[in-house]
Amino acid sequence: MENVILRGEDIHKSFGQKEVLKGITIDIRKSELLVIMGPSGCGKSVLIKNLIGLMKPDRGRIFFENEEVTNYTEKEWFKVRPKLGMLFQGGALFDYMTVFENVAFPLERRGERFNAIKEKVHWILKKLGLEGTENLMPNELSGGMRRRVALARTLVANPLLTFLDEPTTGLDPVTTANIDKLILFLKKEFDTTFAVITHDVKSAFRIADRIVLLFGGNIVFDGTVDEMKRSDNPYVRQFVEGKAEGPMKIEV
Ligand SMILES: Nc1ncnc2c1ncn2[C@@H]1O[C@H](COP(=O)(O)OP(=O)(O)O)[C@@H](O)[C@H]1O
Numbered sequence: 262m263e264n265v266i267l268r269g270e271d272i273h274k275s276f277g278q279k280e281v282l283k284g285i286t287i288d289i290r291k292s293e294l295l296v297i298m299g300p301s302g303c304g305k306s307v308l309i310k311n312l313i314g315l316m317k318p319d320r321g322r323i324f325f326e327n328e329e330v331t332n333y334t335e336k337e338w339f340k341v342r343p344k345l346g347m348l349f350q351g352g353a354l355f356d357y358m359t360v361f362e363n364v365a366f367p368l369e370r371r372g373e374r375f376n377a378i379k380e381k382v383h384w385i386l387k388k389l390g391l392e393g394t395e396n397l398m399p400n401e402l403s404g405g406m407r408r409r410v411a412l413a414r415t416l417v418a419n420p421l422l423t424f425l426d427e428p429t430t431g432l433d434p435v436t437t438a439n440i441d442k443l444i445l446f447l448k449k450e451f452d453t454t455f456a457v458i459t460h461d462v463k464s465a466f467r468i469a470d471r472i473v474l475l476f477g478g479n480i481v482f483d484g485t486v487d488e489m490k491r492s493d494n495p496y497v498r499q500f501v502e503g504k505a506e507g508p509m510k511i512e513v
């Protein structure tokens with residue numbers, strides 16, 4: 262399919278006896294903001310790690326820009342990775358580096374020249390409302406600012422496809438709303454494609470073009486925000502309304 266950037270086909274992944282992904286098929290389409298939702302521990306992070314070659318699926322195939330990458334070697338993935346942005350869950354900054362050094366890191370690793378790096382870092386910090394923080398250390402920043410620096414580090418290399426793994430988890434509702442607004446702004450500004458993991462329904466409804474809901478190793482819903490709001494799918498209802506009772510059996 263032409264407008265699909267990344268496709269996972271029948272992805273299976275187990276850890277020992279535990280079958281986490283039971284044959285997931287997922288497309289990420291050009292310029293969309295796809296939200297991947299589901300309860301904690303359902304396999305959201307494992308899914309994206311499989312999609313970007315950080316974990317190998319037990320079964321299934323992965324295509325990036327219509328080329329099969331399933332059995333790529335680490336060296337072959339090197340060619341693909343510059344096109345991918347990844348904000349890991351927890352998104353830790355290097356706390357012994359300044360904001361500037363943190364954001365410059367992916368460009369330096371790529372061997373870019375200092376002047377070009379400087380220009381790009383200043384540009385992205387400005388876009389993210391972080392002007393003047395260049396010389397601060399992460400522990401001098403608020404939680405929301407740290408997330409924005411982590412976003413800046415993810416986006417500075419202008420990726421074609423950006424994965425954000427729980428970019429707002431642990432933030433207060435107002436900071437979350439601001440980060441969501443920023444994500445929408447960045448999507449427009451860069452015309453880039455996002456796959457965002459969250460378990461925050463409110464946040465998902467604000468930012469998503471399309472939502473997939475993961476549970477029990479399968480995708481139990483795939484649709485737009487409106488479709489999700491109107492859906493009578495029992496998984497959707499339980500998750501959206503945050504109910505203990507329903508088809509999602511979760512042990513606490
Ligand atoms: N490297 C690993 N080794 C063993 N089990 C793992 C590993 N990574 C994840 N898991 C397990 O897979 C399940 C899904 O984890 P994860 O994808 O992190 O969930 P979430 O949906 O919260 O992101 C969990 O039960 C987790 O313990």
Ligand SMILES: [Mg+2]
Nearest residue numbers: 305306307350
């Ligand atoms: Mg996770």
